Amino acid sequence: MWTKRGARKQLPHYRGWPVLGNLFQVRKERPELTFTEWAKDLGPVFSVKMLHQEFVVLSSSDAIYEALVKKGNSFSGRPQKNSFRLAEMTDNFLNIFNSPANSTWRKLKKVCHKKIKMYDTGLQRIEDISTGMIKNLLEVFQSTNQKSFYPKEVIYNTVMNTIMSLVLGKTYSTEDEIFKKLVQFDQGMIKTFATTGRGAELDIFPWLRFFRSKNYKVIQDLVELRNQIWELIKEESSEEDPLLQGDEDVRLVRALREALVEEDCKLTEEHLRAVATLDIVFAGTATTSHTLCIYLNVISKHPNVQAKLQGEVDAIVGSERMVSLTDKENMPYTQATLLELLRYSSVAPLGAAHMPLEDTVIQGRTIPAGSSVLINLYHLHHDEEFWKNPFEFEPERFLDEDGGLVSASHPNRRHIMPFGAGPRVCLGEVLAKSRMFLIIASLAQKFEILPGDISAPCDPRLLEHGSLLSSAEFEIVAKERKQIN
Numbered sequence: 001m002w003t004k005r006g007a008r009k010q011l012p013h014y015r016g017w018p019v020l021g022n023l024f025q026v027r028k029e030r031p032e033l034t035f036t037e038w039a040k041d042l043g044p045v046f047s048v049k050m051l052h053q054e055f056v057v058l059s060s061s062d063a064i065y066e067a068l069v070k071k072g073n074s075f076s077g078r079p080q081k082n083s084f085r086l087a088e089m090t091d092n093f094l095n096i097f098n099s100p101a102n103s104t105w106r107k108l109k110k111v112c113h114k115k116i117k118m119y120d121t122g123l124q125r126i127e128d129i130s131t132g133m134i135k136n137l138l139e140v141f142q143s144t145n146q147k148s149f150y151p152k153e154v155i156y157n158t159v160m161n162t163i164m165s166l167v168l169g170k171t172y173s174t175e176d177e178i179f180k181k182l183v184q185f186d187q188g189m190i191k192t193f194a195t196t197g198r199g200a201e202l203d204i205f206p207w208l209r210f211f212r213s214k215n216y217k218v219i220q221d222l223v224e225l226r227n228q229i230w231e232l233i234k235e236e237s238s239e240e241d242p243l244l245q246g247d248e249d250v251r252l253v254r255a256l257r258e259a260l261v262e263e264d265c266k267l268t269e270e271h272l273r274a275v276a277t278l279d280i281v282f283a284g285t286a287t288t289s290h291t292l293c294i295y296l297n298v299i300s301k302h303p304n305v306q307a308k309l310q311g312e313v314d315a316i317v318g319s320e321r322m323v324s325l326t327d328k329e330n331m332p333y334t335q336a337t338l339l340e341l342l343r344y345s346s347v348a349p350l351g352a353a354h355m356p357l358e359d360t361v362i363q364g365r366t367i368p369a370g371s372s373v374l375i376n377l378y379h380l381h382h383d384e385e386f387w388k389n390p391f392e393f394e395p396e397r398f399l400d401e402d403g404g405l406v407s408a409s410h411p412n413r414r415h416i417m418p419f420g421a422g423p424r425v426c427l428g429e430v431l432a433k434s435r436m437f438l439i440i441a442s443l444a445q446k447f448e449i450l451p452g453d454i455s456a457p458c459d460p461r462l463l464e465h466g467s468l469l470s471s472a473e474f475e476i477v478a479k480e481r482k483q484i485n
């Protein structure tokens with residue numbers, strides 16, 4: 001029954017079961033894999049029904065580019081139907097990620113963007129923040145004395161502390177109250193907000209909350225934790241900025257508070273709370289630390305890539321000083337490795353759902369206003385019709401014959417959009433790419449990464465995505481490199 005095709009809203013689809021729709025035909029933990037298979041038959045724009053929710057899935061680079069960039073303004077909405085859990089967590093979509101495309105969203109994105117990039121001195125600031133954290137990361141790797149270890153915690157702590165430096169100008173130890181709460185919040189969010197996560201039934205039947213649903217209590221506890229974290233952030237921000245630059249307080253939380261008192265700003269404290277905890281702390285930590293964990297797993301199994309990275313870092317940076325972002329332009333192999341990592345890992349496989357604000361034609365098919373549109377970035381990044389060996393880790397695909405990085409207009413570069421594109425592009429793209437460049441190059445400078453005692457698959461088809469950002473358990477060995485002179 002399920003292979004028949006019909007004309008639901010004129011978009012190709014597989015017919016599903018009454019009421020359930022395609023629910024049991026889609027792989028629960030890896031829906032992007034099912035959608036990638038289906039696109040071969042249904043084409044680049046098709047629809048899927050799961051229970052009472054209908055989604056449109058975009059797959060090809062042309063369809064995705066047309067929606068996110070060419071018709072980006074029409075596509076800049078976020079669906080809010082059937083999102084009871086999110087509405088609770090975001091105080092009705094006050095954060096950037098889930099906000100409708102309105103003037104408040106624009107204002108908040110601009111304030112945060114300005115602080116993250118700090119336009120003229122941005123990269124220097126990111127580097128200042130990251131360097132201390134990276135030194136600490138290298139020390140932890142060194143302290144393992146070449147014994148097999150599980151790297152997830154130290155990676156997470158490094159990434160989280162970079163974010164805390166940005167927000168509060170300070171870093172924290174794992175024993176600090178705020179740090180413990182942040183970890184608890186992140187873990188709760190990951191488990192609870194996956195499509196099929198805890199409490200998904202509340203999105204379908206919100207009235208269950210009146211029946212003392214256990215999962216409703218879990219969500220309420222997370223909301224309470226979010227509030228406690230915000231109170232701690234406010235308390236910490238009342239002290240003087242430890243990174244004061246001249247007269248300028250460079251902390252993100254300060255910039256948000258200043259925006260609050262601007263005339264006609266239409267912002268409330270609830271906006272700031274949602275942005276700081278969800279858009280910066282949660283969105284900024286989970287994606288980056290997950291990508292870096294995948295990197296360590298992959299690189300431990302690719303000694304040839306490591307040798308090339310080491311050769312480049314030795315030639316450009318040497319062993320005496322730390323890697324700087326100004327080295328980036330002279331390190332094409334490291335940049336290509338980062339691009340390949342973002343393609344290969346695709347940690348946001350279905351991007352974030354978009355909603356067209358008006359009926360919009362994509363690749364000749366009309367997507368009705370108000371639809372929930374999923375962007376299959378995983379397919380874009382692993383399309384066997386486009387990529388040669390898409391399941392192999394090969395940084396060379398981003399290099400030209402002379403070993404230089406291919407230009408941004410090269411087809412391979414246009415076929416990767418790990419941060420989305422257009423008006424809803426990721427707020428943290430520059431920060432994430434800069435931090436990852438520094439970490440990848442610094443590790444190559446000091447260590448050879450080898451597989452540890454506990455192994456995990458690193459083929460993108462087998463990686464454990466599903467619950468958005470869970471990462472498989474695996475160990476590595478960090479063997480110190482002999483220092484060159």
Ligand code: HEM
Nearest residue numbers: 097279283284287288348351352419420424426427428432
């Ligand atoms: C490897 C790291 C990261 C990846 C792969 C990633 C990926 C993405 C993707 C695919 C989107 C959806 C774009 C769309 O709607 O089409 C997004 C949005 C967003 N990301 Fe990231 N992200 C990363 C790091 C970060 C960091 C470090 C931050 C914050 C400091 C951040 C904050 C956000 C926010 C606030 C949005 C919503 C933007 C909007 O709706 O206007 N992300 N990200």
